[in-house]
Amino acid sequence: MSTTGSVKALVRDVCAHALCQTGATDPGLRLHHRLSIITFHRVLTASQRQDYPLPGLAVTPEELDWHLGYFTRHFRCVSLARARALWAERHVKGAPLLAVTFDDGQLDNYLNALPVLERHGVTATFFVPSQVLEDQRPLWYDQLATALRQLCTCIDPAAGQKGGAIGSEALHLLGELQTEQGTPRTPGPVDIASALEFTKAWTSSRREDWMRRARTLVPDPARASWDGFMSVDQLKTLATRGHEIGSHSHSHPILPQCPDDMLLDEVAGSKQRLESALGLTIESFCYPNGSTDGRTIDLVRRSGYQAAVTTEWGSNAVGADPLRLRRFDMNARNAQDRKGRLSQARLAWRMSGLHPGLGRG
Template sequence: MKLFSFRPFLRDVVGELLYQVGLTKPAQAGNHYFTIVTFHRVLPENQLKSYPLAEIAVTPEELAWFINVLVTYFTCGPLAENLTRWQTGERTKRPLLAITFDDGQRDNFLYAKPILEAAGIRASFFVVVNNIEHNEMLWHDRLAYALSRAVEQDANITDQRLSQLGITTTTATPRQMIINVVEKAKMLTPAQRLMWISLLEDAVGGPVCPAWDGMMSWQQLQELVQGGHEIGSHSMSHPILPGCSEDQIFDEVNQSRQILQERLNIPVESFCYPNGNYDARTLKALQQAGYHQAVTTQWGPNQLGTSLFTLRRCDIQSQHTRSRTGHLSVSRLAWRLSRFHPPVH
């Protein structure tokens, strides 16, 4: 049997074995740890098919499965609330876990909110203030949609356009090419990224956004607040913060907090680093701005003593939770949420 076909079988066997002996069962594996899970987009199948970054999305049906498993094995809630409970040593029947959603897209309100309500739990939503204010897609979505449209129009011309921007692509599939270009764009300054996006959008006839896509409104965010959910800051414009000046960093973290507090009449205690990137200047700015905690994209559960401004999370993706037969697997999910899972980059 070839190695590539053996790996799914091996993952299933290891995941099930660890679960059956109790090493990854949350009651044991989550003891003394604080777990934070991350979701991004929640899209029905028909929308997911046209979304070019499908790897960061789950369907409503998949989300409902995840939430059902999480509430069965964990005491779920918003980040600020459950983190405080964990820090103060509160003993709960099931390990404490925080559920977070990044970016603030409208689909979170339309599809995640009803599922959370049906399960009787609350979560934290990290939003990008400028994009909420103007109902404007985040830069990575704009870039991905423009690239997807360009490939549809003419793949060869797309390669030429990317070459003009200094991007060479050797990937086999358009989807992988889009992922790679988005990753390369993260290395640019905010101004350079906007130039890339504008040039590509102009080349395909203008901005590309399906009618169903968009950001949550202030009214929808207010409804989340009324339902007991936490709203946290994901910055003003979703830049890669270490690439910004010290003044820009402070504006991104401080202004976003001030606007959220004023518009929603709530305290904003939690911050989510765009793309998970931070540096010493960012940590200093967060503390000066008055945040209590911040989350990264570093994988794994949190131990006592972990800095509250570098909290780890486990990004939840359905493709990594399915067994080799294609079914969502409790043992695979439990393994990925445990400290026994290999680091995820």
């Protein structure tokens, strides 16, 4: 870290500690009478996370345990459905409400997250794309991230650079990823998370075409034993233990890009499939990538959902639109101090609405 970066990190830690010590970022003060919702994605062991191309989407079981320990001390932690019901009463007493959510229905949620949730006595909401009930292939963003990592390996001298047609075509594919200003990236390996974010502005057909060409160079690797999605029986087990199952669309597309017939299937169709497979009423929806628009929100409402969550940072005031709820995305690195230690003061500051660059809602 540069000298400037070290100074900034020190100032950040001092501010977080001072605000915590004075009680300025205390959740009971800052988030009382508000609905807070946190989101996790994957829960992987440290070695599994190293093998995953999008480590920023994963916490370890130990990190999840730390987060839930903090939250259960300062919040009343429940599923989104339960939180919504309590919040609607408008006279919740005691600790502020916090709904715990997990996106994407990954198997590691059942294997690694469930034991931690039960140890803390916390029920959560699991948002599941209905496609995974029958199709265990990775979701498109995981497929694309894996392809990006393999393409980077093709041209990385440290990994044994491949010359000739393969290396040249890999450079060409990576060169299609551009900066926000539209200027080509410098040929070579790319930051996978940033490149993936860039492709979300593409049409689905363009992403599919890019993936088709990538697969001709780097076929899908063998899938790790820990990778996959929860089964119908596992989802039913979650429900019997008090957890909520919500819809995360059918195939996890960018919903505003979908034509009307596809959007109907993604929103209403996913609800029907999950209800039929699980024998449950599905009340909550999660917009894939947090992307939404008026057409999508209107369809979510007409499909019978009672609540829907975005990826907009912040908590929710009384009277907030229940179909546009904000959430706090839990990334363990963002809760660390300058020495890499998980910091309650740092997390409290980020959620308080006082942190520069982070809204409150």
